[in-house]
Amino acid sequence: MNAFSFACTACGKCCNSPPAMALPELFRHRDRFIGCLAIGRVPRRRVGERLRVGRHEAVLDEADIAAFDSIANTLLYRTGDTFSIMTQGYDYPSLARCPALADDGRCAIHLNGKPVTCEVVPLDPFVPDALQHLVLAGRNQSASYIGADCIQEGERADAPLLTAEGEIKDANARDALARRRSALEREREVWGRAVFDSLRKDLFASPAALARIPPGGFLTISIVPVLLAVASTSARCRQLCLDYIDSQIALIGRNIEQALLRRRLEDRAVTQELRGFAHAYQRAKALLGTTLPAMEVESSAPSSLSSIEAYLCGAHR
Ligand code: SF4
C-alpha cells in the first residue's frame, strides 16, 4: 500500500535551482553558492483533514498530527502560524540550474560535499515518514520530475522500494532523512532561534511583511542575520564570518557581471536583490570589524563556543 520505488539516474532534471544548505555547507562552498535565508509558511494540520495528491489520499489522525507537531517543535518556528527558516543557495532563476550542475548533467560536488538536501531527494524532511508517499506522488506530477521516470508507483524489479505501508523502506534514504533533520535541528540551535527573535518585530509580527511570503513558496532575504548571530559567539566565529562575507561579495560581483552580459530583462530584479545582499554584507563587515563578540566576553561556557566554531568549519558533517 502506498508503495513507491525510486532510482536516480543522475539526469540532473531536478537540479534546476540551488538547494537548501546548512550553514557549514554554505561556508564550504562559499565560492560556488550565494547564501540566503529562505522563509516559508508551513500549513498547520488538523485531525480529520484530508490530504489528496492525484489518486493518493490520507485522512490525518492523531498520530499524524503528533508527528507533524514533533517536526514543528524541533525543526520549525511557531508564532501563531508555523514557519520554516532555512539557509540555502541563491542564483538567477532564469538560469534554471543549480550552480553545481556540470555541463554533462552531473553534480560537480557529488563526491566533495554534496548538500545533504540532495541526498534526501525526493523526500521532504518536514513531512512525517508515514505521509512521504504523498510527497512522492506530488513530485511525480511536478515539472522538475516529469520525464525523468525516477519515481515509480508500486514495487519494481529495476528500482529499490522507497516507501510502503507508511514507512521509509530504503535504508540510505532513511539515513539521509535523519541526517537532514538532525542538521536542521542543529541549525535551529546554533542560529535559528536567535534569527527568529531578531526578525520577530519586523517580519513575524507584521502582517504586511508576512504577505511578502508567496503561497507555497519562500521569501528570500540576506543571510546577514544568521552571520551576526554566529559571529557574536566568539572572535574566531566572527573571523570565519568575515572571511565568508569577502568570498560572497566577490561571488556576487562575478554573478552580476555575467548577468549583465546575458542582458535578460527578467534578471534585472534579481540583480537588484543581489546588490542588496552585497550592501548588507558590506554593512555587516563594517559592524563586525568594530564590535566585540558579546558572548565571548560574557559566556562562562567556552566548550559550547568551540563547538559552534567546529560546526562552522564543518567538523560535524
Ligand atoms: S530528476 Fe530524478 S533521476 Fe533526475 S537527478 Fe533528479 S532524482 Fe535523479
Ligand code: SF4
Ligand atoms: S548540489 Fe548537485 S545534486 Fe544538489 S541540486 Fe546542485 S547539482 Fe543537483
